[in-house]
Amino acid sequence: MIGVTASAEAQQWEPLPAQPPIPADNPQTEQKVELGKILFFDPRLSEHGTLSCNSCHNVMGSGDDNRPNSIGMHDARGGRSAPTVWNAAFQSAQFWDGRADSLEAQAKGPITNPIEMGMGSAEVVMERLKSIPGYLPLFKAAFPGSPDPINMDNLAKAIASYERTLITPDTPYDRYVKGDKSALTEQQARGMQTFAELGCTACHSGANFSGPSSQAGQGFFMKFPTFAGSKYDNQYDLLLDTGRHAVTKQESDRHLWRVPTLRNIALTAPYLHNGKAQTLDEAVLVMAKTQLNKDVTPAQVKDVVAFLTSLGGTFPAQAMPRLPLTVGVSIVPAVDPHLKTTPLSH
Amino acid sequence: MIGVTASAEAQQWEPLPAQPPIPADNPQTEQKVELGKILFFDPRLSEHGTLSCNSCHNVMGSGDDNRPNSIGMHDARGGRSAPTVWNAAFQSAQFWDGRADSLEAQAKGPITNPIEMGMGSAEVVMERLKSIPGYLPLFKAAFPGSPDPINMDNLAKAIASYERTLITPDTPYDRYVKGDKSALTEQQARGMQTFAELGCTACHSGANFSGPSSQAGQGFFMKFPTFAGSKYDNQYDLLLDTGRHAVTKQESDRHLWRVPTLRNIALTAPYLHNGKAQTLDEAVLVMAKTQLNKDVTPAQVKDVVAFLTSLGGTFPAQAMPRLPLTVGVSIVPAVDPHLKTTPLSH
Numbered sequence A, B: 001m002i003g004v005t006a007s008a009e010a011q012q013w014e015p016l017p018a019q020p021p022i023p024a025d026n027p028q029t030e031q032k033v034e035l036g037k038i039l040f041f042d043p044r045l046s047e048h049g050t051l052s053c054n055s056c057h058n059v060m061g062s063g064d065d066n067r068p069n070s071i072g073m074h075d076a077r078g079g080r081s082a083p084t085v086w087n088a089a090f091q092s093a094q095f096w097d098g099r100a101d102s103l104e105a106q107a108k109g110p111i112t113n114p115i116e117m118g119m120g121s122a123e124v125v126m127e128r129l130k131s132i133p134g135y136l137p138l139f140k141a142a143f144p145g146s147p148d149p150i151n152m153d154n155l156a157k158a159i160a161s162y163e164r165t166l167i168t169p170d171t172p173y174d175r176y177v178k179g180d181k182s183a184l185t186e187q188q189a190r191g192m193q194t195f196a197e198l199g200c201t202a203c204h205s206g207a208n209f210s211g212p213s214s215q216a217g218q219g220f221f222m223k224f225p226t227f228a229g230s231k232y233d234n235q236y237d238l239l240l241d242t243g244r245h246a247v248t249k250q251e252s253d254r255h256l257w258r259v260p261t262l263r264n265i266a267l268t269a270p271y272l273h274n275g276k277a278q279t280l281d282e283a284v285l286v287m288a289k290t291q292l293n294k295d296v297t298p299a300q301v302k303d304v305v306a307f308l309t310s311l312g313g314t315f316p317a318q319a320m321p322r323l324p325l326t327v328g329v330s331i332v333p334a335v336d337p338h339l340k341t342t343p344l345s346h
C-alpha cells in the first residue's frame, strides 16, 4: 500500500516553489546571473589563483565538497563543514550559525577569509578584477546604472543572483505532495510518515525542510543538542563549537544552530556542522536522540533515510562559463608571499 | 598595407586541422568523451577530494592555472608549470620533457603523483571509482566490450578522448592562412613576417607551432638554451632543470625540451617550463636571444606578440558535466592520513 496516514497527511507538506525569494534591491537578470556564475567559478578570487567558490561548493555535484571540513589556502582547515549551495536561496539566514542574513552578505565572507580564499582585503579583490579587462563589460551589463560597477557589493549581488538559480524543485517528494502518489516508493512513503510522527517536522518544516519560511535574515534556530548528555555528545564532539553563541556572545544562544535544509541531504555526506557524522543513517540516529530524545529502530532509520533520499532533485543542466582572461601576463602573483615551507619533495 | 612578403609567404603556414590525430586503438565515441569529461572534473580522483584535472588545467579558461608552478595535495609545489590542455592533442609527446608518448600515457601520471593528486596507487583510484555506483554504467557505455570496464587503461582512454575535443581551430591566424587577409591586423601580419624572418619557425613550425607533425610519441625536441651564456640563464634559472636528460639520463639529452605549442600562448602566462618568465614579451625576448642568438628591438617584440595573440582561438561551448554521486556517505576519507600539521589558526 502506498500512501500516508492521517498523521502525516495532517502535516503541511509543501513542494519547493519554482523560485526562491528575490530581494527587492537585487532583482534577477540574465546578465547578473551570468556574471555571478563566472565569478563563482573564477579561482583568481583566491590568493593563489587556485580556489573558486566551486572548489568547496561543487555545483557539478552536490554543491559542497563532501568533506568533514574544507581545505582552503595553505592547506588550512576550518572547524565547519561546507553546506551545499543548492537551494541555499531558500534559507532565511546563511551559515551553520546563521551569521549572514542574505546570500549577498554571505558572498563577501569567504573571499577574504584567510582559511578559505585568503585574499588580503576587498581592495585586493577589486584590483584583481579590474586588471582583467573582460570583467568591466560584464559588470557594466549586469549593473547598467553603476558609474564604477566593479565593487564588492555588485560582486556579491551577482554571485547571489547566480545562487538563486541553483535550485532543485520537482523531486520525487515534490511530485508526491502535488498528487502523484506513485512518485515515492512504499518505503519512502512510510519513512515520510515516520519523519512526521517522530517529530522531525517540528524543526525541519516548510518547503525547504529548514523551518517556517520567515523574513530574510531572521533565521530559524534550534538548540543542538536539545537533549544533551547522550553518548553522541562526545562521539561527535557536539559541545565543542557553541554555534550562534560564538557570533552573538549571548548566553541564550549557546549551542543554537540554524536548522539546515534536508533537500539533497543524501548527497551531502558527511553530516552536522563539523562533518563528524559520516553517514546519513548516523545523522538520523543522532537527531532522533539529541533533538527528540527518542531511540529509533534500525528499520525506522532505514525508512527515514529512504524518505530523505526522495528529497534529491534533478539538477538543472548548466553551460560552462568562460572566464575573461588576461593577455600576455598572469595576475596571479608569481611569488607566493605566504609560503613558509619549502616545496615537498617525495 | 596588410599582407606578408615573399619570405613569410614561402613559409608553410598551416591552419589547425578540424580534428587531432586519433590513435587506432582509441577511436572517439560520444560515450568516451562524456565519461572523460566527468573524470576530468571529478575531484575524488585526488586524495582529499579537492583537486581535479581541471584544478590545474582550467578549461573554462586557458586550460592551465596561470601559475609559475601548480599547487597539489598538501600545498605542494613542483618545479614545472602546467601546460595548457587546449590543443595538447596535437603534440606528438606530452610534458615539457616529452616523457609521455600519448595523452593516454600522460593521464595516468598526475592522479598518483604525490605532489599532484596524491592518490596512493592505481588500486586506490579504482576502489574509489568502483564505490561510486554511477560510474559503472558510464564505463560500460564507453567500453562496451570490457568485462570489468573500470580500470586505469579505460580511465586514461576516456580522459584522452575528452582532451581530443579540446581544440581551438579557426583563430584569426587560421582564417588568414585560409585566405581571409582581413583576419589579421597590420601589426599581426607584420609580426607573422618577423616571426618567420627571425627563425622562430625553425622550431615552432606546423599547424600547432610545435614542430613538424611526427609520429605519435616521437616528440620534437630542441636544446633550450641553444645559445647558453646570456644573462637570461641566471635571470630565469634556465640551467637548473635538465629537461629530457632527467628522463633518459643520456648526456646528449641535457637541456633538451619538447617544443611547445604557441596556440593560445597569450593566455597561458607565465612562461617557460618553470614559469619564470612572467610576460609574453619577456618570453619572446628570451627565445630570440637563447634560441637564435638575436637581440630583437622592442618594436619587433611587440609585433611578434601581436602575431602570437592571433593564435588565440574561440573556445567551444561546453555543457557542465554532472558527477555521479554516492548516497548517504562520502567516499572522501574523513580522517586525513597525511596531515602532519595542525590546522592553521588565524
Ligand code: HEC
Binding pocket: A040, A051, A052, A053, A054, A055, A056, A057, A070, A071, A072, A073, A078, A080, A081, A082, A083, A084, A085, A088, A091, A093, A094, A095, A096, A097, A103, A106, A107, A110, A111, A115, A116, A117, A159
Ligand atoms: C575553502 C572552502 C570554501 C570556499 C572557497 C568557499 N566556501 Fe562557502 N562555505 C564553506 C564553509 C566551510 C561554509 C560553512 C561555514 C560556517 O557555517 O561557519 C560555507 C558556507 C557557505 C554558504 C552558506 C550556506 C548555508 O546553507 O548556510 C554559502 C551560500 C556559501 N558558502 C557560498 C560560497 C561562495 C559564493 C563562495 C565564493 C565567493 C564560497 N562559498 C567559497 C567553505 C567554502
Ligand code: HEC
Binding pocket: A096, A195, A198, A199, A200, A201, A202, A203, A204, A221, A222, A223, A224, A226, A257, A258, A259, A260, A261, A262, A265, A268, A270, A271, A272, A273, A274, A283, A284, A287, A288, A291, A292, A304
Ligand atoms: C529541535 C530541532 C530539530 C529536530 C526535532 C530535528 N532536527 Fe535535524 N537538525 C536540527 C539542527 C539545528 C541541525 C543542525 C545540526 C548541526 O549544527 O550540526 C540539524 C541537522 C540535521 C541533519 C544534518 C544536516 C546536514 O547537512 O549535515 C539531518 C540529516 C537532520 N537534521 C535530520 C533530522 C531528522 C531525520 C530528524 C528527526 C528524527 C530531525 N532532524 C529532527 C534541528 C532539529
Ligand code: HEC
Binding pocket: B040, B051, B052, B053, B054, B055, B056, B057, B070, B071, B072, B073, B078, B080, B081, B082, B083, B084, B085, B088, B091, B093, B094, B095, B096, B097, B103, B106, B107, B110, B111, B115, B116, B117, B159
Ligand atoms: C596539481 C596540478 C595538476 C593536476 C591536478 C593535473 N595536472 Fe596535468 N600537468 C601539471 C603540470 C605541472 C604539468 C607539467 C609537468 C611536466 O611537464 O613535467 C602537467 C602536464 C599535463 C599534460 C601535458 C601537456 C603538454 O603540453 O605537455 C597534460 C595533457 C595534462 N597535464 C593533463 C592532466 C590530466 C588529464 C589530469 C588529471 C588526470 C591532470 N593533468 C592533473 C599539473 C597538474
Ligand code: HEC
Binding pocket: B096, B195, B198, B199, B200, B201, B202, B203, B204, B221, B222, B223, B224, B226, B257, B258, B259, B260, B261, B262, B265, B268, B270, B271, B272, B273, B274, B283, B284, B287, B288, B291, B292, B304
Ligand atoms: C631552437 C628551437 C627554438 C626556436 C628557434 C624558438 N623556440 Fe620558442 N621554444 C623552444 C623550446 C624548446 C621551448 C620550451 C622552453 C622551456 O622548456 O621552457 C620554447 C618556448 C617558447 C615559448 C614559451 C612557451 C610556454 O608555454 O611557456 C614561447 C612564447 C616561444 N617559445 C616563442 C618563440 C619565439 C617568438 C621564437 C622566435 C623569436 C622562438 N620561440 C624560437 C624552442 C625554440
Ligand SMILES: [Ca+2]
Binding pocket: A064, A081, A082, A083, A268, A269, A270, A271, A272, A275
Ligand atoms: Ca555535509
Ligand SMILES: [Ca+2]
Binding pocket: B064, B081, B082, B083, B268, B269, B270, B271, B272, B275
Ligand atoms: Ca604557462
